Amino acid sequence: MESNVMLKNGQGDDRPARIGVYVCHCGKNIADTVDCGKVADAAKDLPFVAASREIQYACSEPGQNEIKEDIENLGLDRVVVASCSPRLHEPTFRQMMTSAGLNPYLLEMANLREQCAWVHMKDRDGATDKAVDLVKMSVARVRGLQPLTEETIPLTKRSLVIGGGVAGIQAALDLADNGYEVVLVEKRPSIGGMMAQLDKTFPTMDCSI
């Protein structure tokens, strides 16, 4: 689209943005259903894309290193990882961005596993077309992303435990023994919960209280 527009790279200077796209095979999880080569090729000529490649396991140490090397060698400043759900690995790749000296919010993920390969296993062409679209959408989005910074706020070093059964008691004791103040709330007149009503407990057959 606006390929003639100068896109700020978010790094403070005004060189045009350089985007890296990585299409993950996830072993066979994605590659069995989606033609990852075709997807990577489709992203190659999109505006501001400087590199678009397949990768075996993006989340693995070697996978992350491969991306980090590209960031360094090709001067990438934005990254699209087309792999699994961001609910799983967005924190992983944000950390990778930070360790490569980039703002973690200049990362975008395309969900090719949970929402593509795994749900269209019998339709390779349909899944590949969808994957191409998802990656193109991610590239469009990553172009528009802006660097953001996290703020730190003070935190109260106390914990509330709701329920005074065996789980609540154990959690409260572990926290308290580590030096944290705990408020333990129990609706009945005594703590103990169900466990207090039991005679012996398996597998050791000892007293519950």
Added chain:
Amino acid sequence: MTDAGRHPNIKLLTLSEVTDVKGYVGNFKVRIRKKARYVDASQCTACGDCAKVCPVVRPDEFNVGLSSRKAIYSPFPQAVPSAYVLNPSECLGHNPAVCAKCVEVCGKKCIDFHMSDEEIEETVGSIIVATGLEPYDPRELDEYGYTRFDNVLSSLELERLVNAGGPTQGHLIRPSDRKTPRSVGFIQCVGSRSARKGGEYCSNICCMNTVKSTLVLKEHYPDIDIKVFYIDIRAFGKGFEDLFKRSRRLGVNYLRGIPGSVEEMPDKSLRIAVENTATGAIEFMDLDMLVLALGVKPSKSTRRLQEMLGLQLTPDGFFLEAHPKLQPVDAATRGVFYAGCAEAPKDVKDSVTQASAAAARAIRLMHKGEITTEPITSVIIEDKCKCCGKCAEVCPYNAITVDVKKKIPAVVNAAACAGCGTCAAECMFDAITMNHFTDEQITGQVNELLAENPEDKILTFACNWCSYAGADYAGVSRLQYPPNARLIRVMCSGRVDEKFIWEGFRKGAPVILVSGCHIGDCHYIDANHWTVKRVEKIHKKMERLGIRKERLQLEWVSAAEGIRWAEVMRALEPLRKSVTKKEIDETVAVLKKQK
């Protein structure tokens, strides 16, 4: 238990319930109602003089009604705090003319009828939800005769009957004649693994609880005849198979098959009919006593707490963890953790394990004394703000202040803003930017998606917490559906601006789906109410413009509803096919005229 009662770092509040939680990770403001005990717990020595003179007799809940207690009572001998408690709805009152006998005999003068409920406010950085379980109520499954026959007991009642501290000092007796039964039968899966009544899930603990009970009974009464009727015996844990083997070696008879009927005989023993699936034969057996192995249900307080903390539940009604394998004790709400049966049915060992894990996760969050907040918050563009006050009205967190009268532009409290984006979607003047989910970023995705062959594609918006997670769950479950939907993730369905929808139709989208958390389950309190209103508004405009309103769909899919997500996707495909190229062209033309 006593360790928790006397630990200097633990403030123990019994007879207490959380009534409200405000704030966010690191700084939750919690309101707790502490009900009056009417006994000064710090003074009470648990001597029991008060209970001796109390004239009111009631069933003892601790012994599941198998014994009695007074209106002033000790919950059980090892209770913590070790203090008596008075039930005001049972007590005759403090008027000396009526009763007040307990006050007269109390040597420490620690009974106070004027005690009132307290409202307590606490600030905490993290919350551990350990609300436990409710045993299944067997009255619902009355084919086993629990309400009709004296000698049909629940597993919890048996537990109290064989307990040395229980109503019979551990002697097993039949309720009908107080004689020791010569034969006992156990029926497994009462309230579990049934699509009809109770839960469809396995309650995890009942097999081993029965195996344990058979060992306890065989130890006390070596000649007792025990039969266990089961579907499967699940002895999967460490040391479990050993116990199961030991039980069988002691002569306990395990029979695969669940009784079809139970009849009471004249001597109050029970005749059961069961199909022994090993032989295929229907067998009749007479037993002195029958025990129902009760399943586990979520605690009654689950629902209220879920709404208060914005948590999610599985279809079974237990709390849903952030990730089933990688974050099994974290809630999706940051700073909230699960321990014990609140998350799923589990035994003592697993409850303790999860509790320690939850404590470790909470410490990991708190140890630095500060936390980093996500910068995904809304930002006001001051010179565009017309001070109309809409954003402040829709914000579920009251994070926006705007002075409508004095025309002072809106201000966002970034620490209180949770980032749902409803304000940005509702602002009519484009005066609010939602960080990381800006109008440009989202319309960029929409345009790219619809650049080629838009008629083949379904534009889908899904909220991060429920619907996007539900779509992921469909993937994890390998549920197959047509590949024509393309999903745009937003934090909340409340972020889906009207202009994204019009942009989609203008660019030729045949069908648009907006999907969010179920009403009442919204991760941002009630932001999805605004989604409903907005979609209704757009539907009306669509009708006015002659656009079929079915082409904009609104669906609620929770994080646990992978099946539902796949069903929604399958249902959309025929709808998409029904939208012709001509219809799309007409819509595009109508909308162009509008501009």
